[in-house]
Each structure stands twice: as C-alpha cells, then as structure tokens.
Amino acid sequence: MSTPTTAGPASPVSAAAAAPADHPRPTGGLRAAIASGRFVVTAELGPPRDASPDTITRKAGFLRGWVDAANVTDCQGAKVKLSSMAGSVLARAAGVEPVMQLTCRDRNRIGLQSDLLGAAALGIPNVLLLTGDHPRYGDHPEAKPVFDLDGVQLTWTARTLREGTLISGERLEHPPGWLIGTVENPYAPPTQFRARRLAKKVAAGAEFVQTQYVFDVERFAAWMAEVRTLGITQRCAVIAGVGPIRSLRVLEMLSTGVPGIYVPDEVGRRLRGVPADKVEAEGISLCVETIQQVAEIPGVRGVHVMAFGFERGVPDIVERAGVGPRALARVQGVTGHAD
C-alpha cells in the first residue's frame, strides 16, 4: 500500500531534534512509523487529577518502547485533569512520544490556535483534534460548553496553521509542523454517514485517524470497505481502537453507559461464559485476537490500545498480538531500543 501523505508543506518538528539531549529519545516517532508503512501501535495515557508529574512518568514507563506514541487526553469525559499539553511534555520527557489531544469543549478559536502553536513550540510532534465530550456528564456540569469550532473545523484550522496562517489570515513566521490526527466512530448512527464524515476530516487535513473501540470486527470491516472506496486510506492512516474488557462490571458499563460504544452480544456471551476469576484473562485474549483480526483488514495501519488505568497491561497485549516497535525489532533481529 502506498504511504499516506504524512509530510506537510512545512518541515516537521523532529521529535528527536527538539528533545533536550538528556531526555530518553522516543522510539522513532509516529510520523516515521506511518511513513514506513509498518503497523503502528499507539496507546492512551490519561493525565491525573492532581498537580504531580509522577503519574504520567510512571504510566509512560510502562509504555516506553512498546508503542510508537501515546495519546495524552484532554480532560476526558469532561472531567478536570492535568492539561494535555503539560502531560505531553511530561510523557516526552519520560521517553514516550506524545499525541496531544485537543478538544473544542473548553476553548474558543483563539485558545485552540494558541495551544496548537504552543504545542509545536514545545516540540510535541502529533496532535489529535476532536469535538470533545459535553460538560453535562463531566465533573463540572454547570460549566459553559464552548464548541466555538467543531472537530472538522478544528482539523481544518490545524492544517491552515501548518500552511502558515492563522484563521484570521495573519501569517505565521514559523508555522507548526505536527502530524494532524482525528477520531471517528464507525458504529454511531447515522452509520452510512460515518465514512463520509471521516472523508470531510481528511479533506480538512487529518493525516491519521484513531477509531472508537472495535468490538464488532465484522461491522468494522464493512466500514473499512467504505473508507477504502472513498479513497481515504491513501491519504490518512486508519488506526483501529481496541481495548481489553477486564471485568463483567466494565462490560456492563460499556454495553449500556458509555455514549458511542457498541459491544456485540457475542463479546458479552464469551466473557460471561468463563469463571469469574478468568474474565480478565479472557478479556485480554479477546483484545489480542481483535488486534490480529483488524490487522488483516486492508487499509488498517495500526491499533490504538485504550486500557484506562491498565497501562501496565499494554506491553503484554501488544507482545502477544505481535505488533509494535518491539515486535518489529525482534523480527529484524535488532536489539537496541529506548530503554
């Protein structure tokens, strides 16, 4: 498959070049991994609800070397956390290349552009732009929802910045160079519009996309067929979202309580069909199998492992699935890596 057009007109901010010399070097970088055409692995790295850098450093320690990059979430679920920009800098210092998430929920177009420029100046090599959860179900439901831009417009804004202007039209002497990412949910109605919505984001500037959790591989494969038909896979790397369901309580929550997540009945049957002390292992095996199945779908360029509060489990999952930088190193007989 041809490599997507990852290199923008502006020269990319090189992860290695911008990192202070005494910091561990991130493994290769997401842009290079995508450009090389190999199967990439990203993970989720949720910042804590406090002012300590230690949580990010500790979680990054689990992921270092096992993933190409990790998403640092932006107050996920509309709950206050340490900022994604600060979290990205901390992740990088701990040797994990960050993907800084940025939502439209809390900032207007002035704040969004400002943070995007700041991220580039700090050497954050990837941004992931999304609409964001509504504050109503977060920890400050009384907050003003901003949504001055939507996720598509924010992606368009990012491309405009990278091409050297603000959306006011004013020129930037030093345009940012990050890789532009976005998200899509193949399962949410109107399902016939979801691939087309992604096509809009790709036209607006998205170079990679991470999807919502894939639990129903068959439906995901059907969506991928539409994505290929629209020519998206030539211009944007599609990274399938996966994650382990580690308990029946989480299964119940994902099946009923989380907007936009769809768990097919077979998954529930399989997890309920094992003894209580084996549910976690079964959920992890299911995740490993899902990774292997989506990797077979034409146009899928990687997986995004979302294991909230279970970052320590990510190495085991990607190792068993045989994907990610370490698996590649093993195949090539290369031993050197970040740690």
Add this chain to the structure above:
Amino acid sequence: MSDSPAAGPWPTRPHLSARSAYALHALVAPRKPYRWLAARLEQHPLLRRWFTAGERITKQEIFGCQMCGQCALPATGYACPMTCPKQLRNGPCGGVSATGQCEVHPEMRCVWVIAFERAERAGHGADLDLLQRPVDHRETGRSSWVNYWLGRDEDLWAAATPSDPAPLLPRPAGARR
C-alpha cells in the same frame, strides 16, 4: 435533573417536511425584490427589528432556530444543526446512541440523524459532505434572510474535494462588518 429547552440548544425535529422546506426555499431564493427589501431593511433599524422578530418567531417555531444569523438549513436537510447541544455544523459527534439518540439529551433524537434522514430521502445527501465554516458570532441575533439576500451567506461552506479545500480563512462576505 430538570430539563428545559432553555438550558442550551435542544435537538429539534422540524415541523415542516423536508420536501416542503426545499420547495419553500425556492420561493425565497435571492432575487431583485428581496435584495431591494433587504437593502431597505438595512437602512431602517426599526423595520429591521420587526422583520428580524418575525423571522425569529417563524423559524423558532418550525426549526428551533437559534438565530445564528448564517443559516445552514439548506445544506442540512432543513434540520437545524445549531439545535445540537454542541452546535456541530459538520455532522454528528461520535456519541450518538445505537438507536440514534442524542448523547447529551438521551430522550431526544440526534438532530444530525434527523438531518441525514431528511437530506438523503430528499436526494440532497451530498450536501452533508460540504465543509461548513465556523460560525461568525458577530451575526448572532441578526436576520439570516437579510444576510442571505444580500449575498453574505455565499461562502458559508466549501466543497471537500480530494484536491483539498483552501485553507480556512475569513469569509470575504462574513468579514464585512
């Protein structure tokens, strides 16, 4: 939790079929008398206020209009995207439930699901592929009919072609004030 339409935008199913809306639109498309009327209204603040009030009442009743002053209805199957709690102009968010309900107001149908169904059924599905520019908040509360007739709405959206849309820059029309 008490819910009322006053607590922010509220997904609204239009009280007018898509077919009638498309037909009605043809009647109000810009032409000389409308341009003349719009120009007069611009010059007479009191008349404009009355006219805008009439537009507000009508469109609120039919579409749940939020008076953004830059009407997207012709490109959204005449379901108003400003009634989405996130006021998304480019399609639904990822939180729509399996049955098509709004993530923020689960008792309501997602307005973008409504828009998709209406536009597709009326043969206008391709409208949803247009890239909608950000809202110009200076227009809030103003008459979108006057803006439409005076040609200020001409650049509200752009085609999302494989050869890329142009960078997102100020709308020439919207930047006039």
